[in-house]
Amino acid sequence: MLLTGAEILLECLIKEGVEVVFGYPGGAILPTYDSMTKYPQIRHVLVRHEQGASHMADGYARASGKVGVCIATSGPGATNLVTGLATALMDSVGIVAITGQVARGSIGTDAFQETDVTGVTLPVTKHNYLVMSAAEIPLVVEEAFHIARSGRPGPVLIDIPKDVQTEKAEFGSYPTGKLRLPGYKVASSADENDLAEAIRLIQEAERPLILAGHGLIMGNATQQLQELAEIAGIPVTLTLLGKGALPEQHPLCIGMMGMHGHAASNHAIQEADLLIALGMRFDDRVTGNLKTYSPLSRKIHVDIDPSEINKNVKVDVGIVGDLRTVLTQMLPHVPRKQHPEWVRRIRDWQEDGSERDIVTHYTGSTLLGAQVINDLWKFTDGNAVTVTDVGQHQMLEAQYYPHQRPSTLLTSGGLGTMGFGFPAAIGAKFAKPDEEVWAIVGDGGFQMTLAELATARQENVDVNIAILNNGFLGMVRQWQEIFYEQRYHATPMVNPDFCKLAEAYGIPSMRVTSRDQIKESVDFARSIKGPVLIEYVILKEEMVYPMVPSGADLDKMIRRPKWGETQP
Amino acid sequence: MSTNANKKHIISALVENKPGVLNRLVSLFRRRNFNIDSLTVGRTHKPHVSRMTIVIDGQRLNPRQMVANLYKLVNVIDARMISEDLHVERDMALVKVRTDDTESFNAVTELCERFPARIIDMGMQVAIVEITARTELVEEFINQLKPIGIVELVRTGVVAMGRGVRTQDTEYEPASISMNGGELERYSV
Numbered sequence: 203m204l205l206t207g208a209e210i211l212l213e214c215l216i217k218e219g220v221e222v223v224f225g226y227p228g229g230a231i232l233p234t235y236d237s238m239t240k241y242p243q244i245r246h247v248l249v250r251h252e253q254g255a256s257h258m259a260d261g262y263a264r265a266s267g268k269v270g271v272c273i274a275t276s277g278p279g280a281t282n283l284v285t286g287l288a289t290a291l292m293d294s295v296g297i298v299a300i301t302g303q304v305a306r307g308s309i310g311t312d313a314f315q316e317t318d319v320t321g322v323t324l325p326v327t328k329h330n331y332l333v334m335s336a337a338e339i340p341l342v343v344e345e346a347f348h349i350a351r352s353g354r355p356g357p358v359l360i361d362i363p364k365d366v367q368t369e370k371a372e373f374g375s376y377p378t379g380k381l382r383l384p385g386y387k388v389a390s391s392a393d394e395n396d397l398a399e400a401i402r403l404i405q406e407a408e409r410p411l412i413l414a415g416h417g418l419i420m421g422n423a424t425q426q427l428q429e430l431a432e433i434a435g436i437p438v439t440l441t442l443l444g445k446g447a448l449p450e451q452h453p454l455c456i457g458m459m460g461m462h463g464h465a466a467s468n469h470a471i472q473e474a475d476l477l478i479a480l481g482m483r484f485d486d487r488v489t490g491n492l493k494t495y496s497p498l499s500r501k502i503h504v505d506i507d508p509s510e511i512n513k514n515v516k517v518d519v520g521i522v523g524d525l526r527t528v529l530t531q532m533l534p535h536v537p538r539k540q541h542p543e544w545v546r547r548i549r550d551w552q553e554d555g556s557e558r559d560i561v562t563h564y565t566g567s568t569l570l571g572a573q574v575i576n577d578l579w580k581f582t583d584g585n586a587v588t589v590t591d592v593g594q595h596q597m598l599e600a601q602y603y604p605h606q607r608p609s610t611l612l613t614s615g616g617l618g619t620m621g622f623g624f625p626a627a628i629g630a631k632f633a634k635p636d637e638e639v640w641a642i643v644g645d646g647g648f649q650m651t652l653a654e655l656a657t658a659r660q661e662n663v664d665v666n667i668a669i670l671n672n673g674f675l676g677m678v679r680q681w682q683e684i685f686y687e688q689r690y691h692a693t694p695m696v697n698p699d700f701c702k703l704a705e706a707y708g709i710p711s712m713r714v715t716s717r718d719q720i721k722e723s724v725d726f727a728r729s730i731k732g733p734v735l736i737e738y739v740i741l742k743e744e745m746v747y748p749m750v751p752s753g754a755d756l757d758k759m760i761r762r763p764k765w766g767e768t769q770p
Numbered sequence: 771m772s773t774n775a776n777k778k779h780i781i782s783a784l785v786e787n788k789p790g791v792l793n794r795l796v797s798l799f800r801r802r803n804f805n806i807d808s809l810t811v812g813r814t815h816k817p818h819v820s821r822m823t824i825v826i827d828g829q830r831l832n833p834r835q836m837v838a839n840l841y842k843l844v845n846v847i848d849a850r851m852i853s854e855d856l857h858v859e860r861d862m863a864l865v866k867v868r869t870d871d872t873e874s875f876n877a878v879t880e881l882c883e884r885f886p887a888r889i890i891d892m893g894m895q896v897a898i899v900e901i902t903a904r905t906e907l908v909e910e911f912i913n914q915l916k917p918i919g920i921v922e923l924v925r926t927g928v929v930a931m932g933r934g935v936r937t938q939d940t941e942y943e944p945a946s947i948s949m950n951g952g953e954l955e956r957y958s959v
Contacts, residue, residue: 329844332790341945378945384847385843385845385847508838512832512835513835539851703911
């Protein structure tokens with residue numbers, strides 16, 4: 203069948219099961235947009251900025267486990283995707299980005315809207331392609347989706363010159379049957395000797411601890427994690443992206459670790475005699491000072507990416523493999539054990555934490571971000587898909603919204619991309635149309651991508667936006683308060699009236715200033731089938747504790763005093 | 771000077787011979803902050819496969835990390851630390867040296883007899899000398915030429931190969947794609 207390059211591309215996307223693409227047209231991608239009129243099976247969501255498209259594809263991918271797709275034109279369209287690609291690379295999210303390029307004959311001539319996009323995106327993609335003939339498109343698309351979703355997932359970009367989109371070529375079968383990537387090997391099962399050594403360490407451990415990361419969720423290994431923890435009686439602490447890997451109300455789950463993690467988790471890491479790190483990468487935000495990190499423990503690290511083993515933390519047993527496969531191999535040999543003393547010790551730290559908890563003890567009348575998150579959790583039955591931005595509200599979400607299921611907290615962890623939350627929530631809603639999706643954002647980050655309000659309105663996306671508005675870039679302000687003698691430079695924000703703004707976009711809204719309105723606000727949001735914006739006006743100078751100062755020892759946390767002692 | 775402190779590692783990588791592959795490797799070294807001593811690239815007997823030899827300073831980085839990172843590049847077919855096993859290595863230099871009097875001419879000829887080197891171009895004022903040898907020997911040769919008067923110098927960097935029957939090769943053949951618009955030049959680093 204003789205088709206144009208654009209038609210071949212769309213045929214391939216349909217065969218890959220793509221139902222929705224997020225994009226923005228322009229000169230160099232116009233042939234593909236024109237061909238879309240012949241393929242109504244693919245829903246196109248018109249964004250207001252290409253960065254929004256990349257985050258929507260990312261949110262879609264995180265929520266669905268499928269590959270998200272975004273499309274942009276050449277030059278500025280493509281460069282606007284860069285932040286989204288970098289975000290997806292850092293958090294290992296499989297997306298495919300398709301960009302138009304100037305015609306082949308114009309490449310390298312500084313043509314209108316020409317950018318070396320494969321060059322620009324090389325460090326922020328898992329792989330990328332410049333397609334130089336229509337005949338190559340099927341194999342390139344097949345490779346791109348395979349690379350994006352397999353192994354350690356990541357973003358793949360396909361740059362297609364305009365005249366390749368119009369060039370005719372024979373389109374045969376898809377998949378092409380020609381997929382051969384000699385340099386692309388995906389690890390699967392574990393070496394038997396390594397497994398035996400890992401089992402021996404688990405057998406000998408008295409104070410073992412599992413560090414559960416994003417890899418467990420992406421590798422569909424959460425059931426195996428729970429079995430491992432229950433059989434061997436091992437407490438589990440979570441990374442930010444690992445939230446949901448084990449139900450947080452599970453008796454063995456002790457919540458998030460790291461810079462703003464629960465103090466009990468950080469103390470447990472420092473006193474454990476065995477760490478079992480599963481699908482996590484010892485980011486500096488979870489280790490603090492590497493020199494003093496978990497000094498008493500032996501360490502097992504399981505990850506699908508060989509370059510993560512011994513990168514930041516030297517381990518005793520490094521296992522490269524797919525987590526579901528490796529844990530399934532491991533489970534029959536795991537010794538049935540209990541560690542009552544160790545668990546009791548962790549309980550003590552947890553109780554000390556509760557005595558310092560602000561939500562249970564706060565008596566002030568000004569609304570706190572922590573209260574908002576805690577009540578959102580309560581009134582959504584802890585069952586919503588929450589998509590956060592980056593900053594204090596993100597850490598409060600991690601602390602006060604326990605998740606029971608995998609892939610229900612979507613957040614930019616590695617790159618910390620402000621502006622991610624709202625567009626990613628739109629993408630997530632397309633992936634999970636039957637679930638309640640909340641974008642939880644701060645007043646700062648929201649304003650980076652709020653143009654997507656128009657997208658949410660145009661597509662009538664049923665997403666609830668909760669803005670925690672403290673009139674500050676809150677996390678930066680917190681650092682200024684602690685480390686820069688309260689010189690609040692460039693952090694106070696003069697904000698628009700968010701409710702009037704919503705009104706301008708035709709989006710219903712509500713402003714909440716006291717705790718007793720929170721239930722009403724959730725009911726209101728639920729009553730509207732379409733986008734809705736709730737502004738929570740919160741305390742201007744709220745702090746997120748505990749806090750491990752950057753580079754400090756993990757158990758040297760700045761803590762909130764116990765209630766009754768002097769408040770900071 | 772202890773040899774361990776200066777331990778150099780040699781990594782050999784087979785890569786797909788496609789546009790931009792060299793750029794991908796160099797970009798990786800830069801963004802991971804891997805300092806390299808030398809890097810050579812050339813085609814192999816298979817037109818779709820190129821081979822790179824990378825020399826790194828083991829003091830500054832863990833060579834295993836580098837190999838693991840190389841494997842993350844889709845176009846890298848095979849990468850291994852060749853210096854861990856028995857291997858041979860060669861570095862080559864062309865040195866333009868002053869030979870405008872008898873004394874200097876004699877000194878250069880004499881050096882060429884003591885080293886695996888030869889004069890490959892001879893003029894009234896200068897000669898070009900070629901040496902192909904282990905890096906240490908090449909460096910020693912250059913040091914001895916210095917007092918005579920080096921005018922210009924170029925080196926290839928190290929190429930290396932494991933000894934014996936163990937080979938670093940690939941069965942890989944690229945997929946053929948029928949082009950409408952004629953054969954596309956797919957193979958150039």
